[in-house]
Structure formats: C-alpha cells, structure tokens
Amino acid sequence: MKRLEVLGLDEKKVQHVVVDLSLLLADLQVFYANLRNFHWNVKGHGFFVLHSKYEELYNDAAEKVDEVAERILQLGSNPESRFSAYLEVAEIKEAGVVSCSKEAVDLLLDYYKTLIARERRIIDLATEAHDDTTVSLMNDFLVQQEKTVWMLVAVSSQSCAE
Template sequence: MMKVDIGINEQDRIEIAQGLKLLLADSYTLYLQTHNFHWNVTGPQFRELHLMFEEHYTELATAVDEIAERIRTLGEIAPGTYKVFSELSSISEVEGVPAAKEMIEILVRSHEQVVKTSREVLKLAQEAEDESTASLVSDRMREHEKTAWMLRSTL
C-alpha cells in the first residue's frame, strides 16, 4: 500500500489509530450488549425498552463502521474479531440475562465508558491537529452522553 500522507506524522497517526481501536472495541462490545438486551428484555417496560435498545444498536452499527473506516484512513488495520475486541475493550461482557432495570444500569455504565475512552482519543487527535478524528470522536461522545442521560432518566 502507498504511504499515507495526509499531514499527520506517522507516529501520531499510529497513536490515534491505536486509540480508535480501543474506541472501536468498546463501541462494538456495547453494540453486542445492547443487541443482547434488545432480544432478552422482559417486564412491564418491555415494548419501550425493546424499541429503545433497537434504536441504540442500530445507531451503534453505523458508528462502528465509521470508526473502523477512520482507522483505515489513518493507514492502520481495523480489528474485527470477538477475540481482539474482548482484549481491547474496557467494557466487560454480561453473564446471563439481567432484569430490565439492571440492563439499563449496565448500559448507562457502558455508554459512560465509551465517553471516557473517547475523551482519551480526542486528546490525541487534538494534539496532532487531526480535525477529522476529533470531529468523529466528539460526535461519538455527544451521542453516548445523551444516550446515557436518556437511559438514566428511565430509572
């Protein structure tokens, strides 16, 4: 492949891509968690939560693609296996099927973790004057902060 020459030095590109890989792993793990809860939620709020979780995982499906494509734009390989995602993600898998309220609490914590991971990547992007990554990550932060707020509001 040709050398990437987009005005960001190689070391910065690699560091930013590494941060994006962590964000991708967290986002994909959250996608799986949300999809699992969509399929398995029960209780008096079933319909509301089932539909809300579907909205969330649909949005996350687009997000993981955008993050992976940014990694590729920076000249690095995007991770794409469960094994690698589980090694990179700071979000733990959930055992069994929790009650609806616990699902919401878990999702709030997971969205908040994605925000924290995003903040770290944002710093790297800003230091390297990588506005494309900074914009992508800033948008992701805003989406996850809003989603966490909405989920907290249902409790």
C-alpha cells in the first residue's frame, strides 16, 4: 500500500505541496547561509546582541531545513540536497559580506517576507490537499517568525555607524 494512500492524501494535490515545500527548502538553505554570514561579519551598534541572535536564528533555520526535508520525504518525494540547485530556484539570494548591522537586519526582514509568503502559500495548498500536518508545520513556523519580525522591526530603526 502506498504511503499517501495510508495517510489518506491525494497524490496529485500533494504534489503541489511538495513543489512549494521544495522551494521553501531552497530558500531556507540560502537563508541559513546568509545568517552565518551575518553572524561572522556584522560589526557596530548592537554587535553583542545581534551576534548571539544570528546564531539562534541560524540554528533555528537548520532545524526548519530538516523538518521541511523530512516532510517532503513523508509525502513520498525526495528533497534536493545540492546547494547549486538551491541557488537556481531560491527566491532568497546569497548576500555578499554584510558588516553593517542595520543592513543585515533590513535584509533579514526581506528574507522573512519571502519565507512567510511561501509558507502562507503552502498552507493554502496543503489545506486544499487536506494535508493538516503540513498546515500545522507551517503554522508553527509562522508563530515564531512573526515574533522575530516584530523584534527585528524594532531594531531596524537604528542606523549604521560611519
């Protein structure tokens, strides 16, 4: 018996969910790499707080990468694992070296906008496919990300030190 049949999911509807989960996986992988960049290279006002926050965020991103890849597997597909393939499809692009804390925070807000939009689209697709598990996973992501966005917006009012 096929896995999706046991789960009570329609293969054709689930395929749309898998496509967007795969795009989210690519974005999360680039997001993770950019967070490492910020953690290593940001200087200036708020360094101590942001340095720690970036580490917290990249650890969280690594967990999300694993959760998304495992969900793709649970839905009967194989997650991409090549970074070159992620770069081809990711909406989030690699950041160059970013040393200004305000610039990094502003980029993070853009990244979250992209991730949140993708996750909301996945919720819509998963709802249509009656894939409550994926809906729940995306809702869990959104709860944490919306709080992080609130905090980053508060920090983004700072300007770069010359």
